[in-house]
Amino acid sequence: MLLTMLVDLDHLLATPIFDPExxxxxxxxxxxxxxxxxxxxxxxxxxxxxxxxxxxxxMLTDFIDCQW
Known part of the structure; x- marks a missing residue:
């Protein structure tokens, strides 16, 4: 199940890679x-x-993160 974190590799396609908002x-x-x-x-x-x-x-945890 830890390998499912690799789904976050698609963040590398975004500019900027990390945006807290x-x-x-x-x-x-x-x-x-x-x-x-x-x-x-x-x-x-x-x-x-x-x-x-x-x-x-x-996906659930990312969705919860969107709510904050």
Missing amino acids: RCSINFHPLHSYWAIGAYFALFFVPKLRVVAVGLLFH
């Missing part, structure tokens, strides 16, 4: 609503369920 959800490609839908679909593949849970938890 920017919400990651639907800004970065791997944080888009389409990607989140794909992560949700992965949940139904038994061999990928652990990865899907890690990715969905990552």
